[in-house]
Amino acid sequence: xxxxxxxxxxxxxxxxxxxxxxxxxxxxxxxxxxxxxxxxxxxxxxxxxxxxxxxxxxxxxxxxxxxxxxxxxxxxxxxxxxxxxxxxxxxxxxxxxxxxxxxxxxxxxxxxxxxxxxxxxxxxxxxxxxxxxxxxxxxxxxxxxxxxxxxxxxxxxxxxxxxxxxxxxxxxxxxxxxxxxxxxxxxxxxxxxxxxxxxxxxxxxxxxxxxxxxxxxxxxxxxxxxxxxxxxxxxxxxxxxxxxxxxxxxxxxxxxxxxxxxxxxxxxxxxxxxxxxxxxxxxxxxxxxxxxxxxxxxxxxxxxxxxxxxxxxxxxxxxxxxxxxxxxxxxxxxxxxxxxxxxxxxxxxxx
Amino acid sequence: xxxxxxxxxxxxxxxxxxxxxxxxxxxxxxxxxxxxxxxxxxxxxxxxxxxxxxxxxxxxxxxxxxxxxxxxxxxxxxxxxxxxxxxxxxxxxxxxxxxxxxxxxxxxxxxxxxxxxxxxxxxxxxxxxxxxxxxxxxxxxxxxxxxxxxxxxxxxxxxxxxxxxxxxxxxxxxxxxxxxxxxxxxxxxxxxxxxxxxxxxxxxxxxxxxxxxxxxxxxxxxxxxxxxxxxxxxxxxxxxxxxxxxxxxxxxxxxxxxxxxxxxxxxxxxxxxxxxxxxxxxxxxxxxxxxxxxxxxxxxxxxxxxxxxxxxxx
Numbered sequence: 001x002x003x004x005x006x007x008x009x010x011x012x013x014x015x016x017x018x019x020x021x022x023x024x025x026x027x028x029x030x031x032x033x034x035x036x037x038x039x040x041x042x043x044x045x046x047x048x049x050x051x052x053x054x055x056x057x058x059x060x061x062x063x064x065x066x067x068x069x070x071x072x073x074x075x076x077x078x079x080x081x082x083x084x085x086x087x088x089x090x091x092x093x094x095x096x097x098x099x100x101x102x103x104x105x106x107x108x109x110x111x112x113x114x115x116x117x118x119x120x121x122x123x124x125x126x127x128x129x130x131x132x133x134x135x136x137x138x139x140x141x142x143x144x145x146x147x148x149x150x151x152x153x154x155x156x157x158x159x160x161x162x163x164x165x166x167x168x169x170x171x172x173x174x175x176x177x178x179x180x181x182x183x184x185x186x187x188x189x190x191x192x193x194x195x196x197x198x199x200x201x202x203x204x205x206x207x208x209x210x211x212x213x214x215x216x217x218x219x220x221x222x223x224x225x226x227x228x229x230x231x232x233x234x235x236x237x238x239x240x241x242x243x244x245x246x247x248x249x250x251x252x253x254x255x256x257x258x259x260x261x262x263x264x265x266x267x268x269x270x271x272x273x274x275x276x277x278x279x280x281x282x283x284x285x286x287x288x289x290x291x292x293x294x295x296x297x298x299x300x301x302x303x304x305x306x307x308x309x310x311x312x313x314x315x316x317x318x319x320x321x322x323x324x325x326x327x328x329x330x331x332x333x334x335x336x337x338x339x340x341x342x343x344x345x346x347x348x349x350x351x
Numbered sequence: 352x353x354x355x356x357x358x359x360x361x362x363x364x365x366x367x368x369x370x371x372x373x374x375x376x377x378x379x380x381x382x383x384x385x386x387x388x389x390x391x392x393x394x395x396x397x398x399x400x401x402x403x404x405x406x407x408x409x410x411x412x413x414x415x416x417x418x419x420x421x422x423x424x425x426x427x428x429x430x431x432x433x434x435x436x437x438x439x440x441x442x443x444x445x446x447x448x449x450x451x452x453x454x455x456x457x458x459x460x461x462x463x464x465x466x467x468x469x470x471x472x473x474x475x476x477x478x479x480x481x482x483x484x485x486x487x488x489x490x491x492x493x494x495x496x497x498x499x500x501x502x503x504x505x506x507x508x509x510x511x512x513x514x515x516x517x518x519x520x521x522x523x524x525x526x527x528x529x530x531x532x533x534x535x536x537x538x539x540x541x542x543x544x545x546x547x548x549x550x551x552x553x554x555x556x557x558x559x560x561x562x563x564x565x566x567x568x569x570x571x572x573x574x575x576x577x578x579x580x581x582x583x584x585x586x587x588x589x590x591x592x593x594x595x596x597x598x599x600x601x602x603x604x605x606x607x608x609x610x611x612x613x614x615x616x617x618x619x620x621x622x623x624x625x626x627x628x629x630x631x632x633x634x635x636x637x638x639x640x641x642x643x644x645x646x647x648x649x650x651x652x653x654x655x656x657x658x659x660x661x662x663x664x665x
Binding site: 060062087090091092093094095098099101103106107108109110111112120121124125169172173 | 553554555557558559560561562563564565568572573576577
């Protein structure tokens with residue numbers, strides 16, 4: 001599946017973003033690696049606090065105190081963003097990589113008109129005069145399906161509905177033709193019909209601009225609708241990674257399976273929906289070994305050793321001791337210590 | 352309700368009859384300032400304040416301009432000439448050394464308003480700069496600046512003003528302005544800092560950063576306009592304060608001294624003749640009260656008008 005010669009648009013390698021708190025270090029993102037290719041939509045799923053947004057903010061280098069990127073590389077077209085200086089990073093933000101946020105209600109500045117804000121985004125990265133920037137703003141508003149864009153451009157955010165505001169946010173993010181759009185829960189704050197419209201819009205714009213999307217969500221429905229490739233995160237680590245068909249058809253990691261089992265399905269008669277028992281471990285007090293073991297129905301003694309991220313099928317990675325067929329590992333379910341570590345090293349792959 | 356479905360954009364100009372026009376589109380677009388103006392105009396006291404202030408400012412500019420040096424021209428033959436509405440040139444009469452009271456009053460008003468507005472100018476510029484830096488940068492710098500603000504606030508401000516004026520030149524309007532500015536900027540700084548602290552955490556500031564805006568641009572373009580409303584209100588109210596402080600200084604003989612005219616030194620003058628001609632104290636006194644009331648009412652009106660959460664009454 002991977003062609004050695006072609007370089008991904010974005011390559012995150014062993015990213016570690018930690019937060020120093022009074023109670024200790026929170027490893028919000030701990031050794032995350034994944035890649036996004038040109039035009040590809042990568043869905044990042046996981047529950048609240050699993051590190052998916054922090055990964056995105058790390059890519060933008062917008063992590064604020066007390067957070068800090070302590071390790072890894074983030075390569076945009078082969079150039080490590082963690083090495084470039086702040087002014088070059090500013091050029092990258094909003095230009096090569098744009099981001100849209102979860103809360104369209106508060107992500108627009110209440111004291112400027114929508115048109116002004118989009119024009120501002122344009123003029124930050126292109127030497128255009130105010131008129132031209134404003135014309136572009138109106139054009140973008142039309143492009144994101146806002147009726148009567150010239151008039152809407154003169155309106156203030158509070159005069160628009162949530163769906164409209166998210167369209168304005170998208171217009172702003174896309175006004176500079178970014179190569180990568182990071183969408184952090186773009187539809188979470190919207191009601192279901194508007195969600196569908198916004199997703200349709202993003203799909204249309206993705207085709208038109210041929211841009212890649214990092215789509216962060218906890219909604220598997222959105223993933224199924226949009227993504228080519230899926231990254232499942234849990235407690236700051238990638239636990240499973242594959243193309244979208246594989247994740248939905250043959251999930252390997254017990255966490256992914258649990259997530260999928262907890263979605264109601266049309267036409268299937270359930271007495272009760274499946275739940276994943278327990279809660280996410282306290283980030284200040286992570287268990288040794290597999291982070292999911294306390295909630296996992298397959299937990300074995302070997303799970304006290306950190307499981308390897310192993311390739312269970314071509315292009316399908318899973319951070320679990322279970323064999324590709326879902327059996328206990330060949331070293332045995334009770335193996336611990338050095339035996340497990342050696343086995344993990346042997347199984348582990350670098351994505 | 353969402354007004355349209357994706358992909359069904361109405362044709363430009365909505366040709367084909369009014370029936371197709373979106374109902375939302377019928378509401379006129381009103382900008383923030385249009386709305387603010389509307390709210391301000393609904394505030395009758397504020398409108399009163401604005402009118403009074405407009406009249407006072409106009410008079411304070413025009414009349415001294417027309418009369419030149421006449422405000423300090425003495426004439427013993429005219430001394431203590433009483434007021435006479437029949438004399439349009441000296442409707443308020445002449446004082447003990449024969450100065451035309453009306454012309455002098457207008458010059459005094461000019462001085463007082465000049466001091467008031469200029470001092471507020473200093474307060475606003477220094478206050479916004481300090482507050483914005485403290486609120487945006489945060490951390491140790493914020494701590495340092497705010498402790499300095501506490502220090503300035505803990506000093507008896509009037510004493511400081513008197514001391515500065517005494518040290519750097521009694522009777523000089525610029526020294527008075529700077530002295531008032533130096534002790535007065537702290538409130539504005541605190542207001543701006545408080546606004547910035549909350550604005551810094553807002554999603555739209557984060558969004559601006561994600562668009563690649565620089566710190567300076569975020570502060571000036573994105574945060575300052577949103578933080579301005581309380582400063583505008585404080586500044587308007589500050590005009591009243593500054594005018595009173597100047598009058599007090601001049602009354603005590605530290606501020607602007609004769610032959611230059613100020614409301615304060617006119618009051619001092621009138622005080623001497625309090626039992627013989629009590630009306631003399633009324634002219635500068637009423638003028639001072641009018642300035643202070645007008646500024647306060649305007650400030651109150653602006654506070655309501657600039658709050659976007661307040662609805663316009665129809």
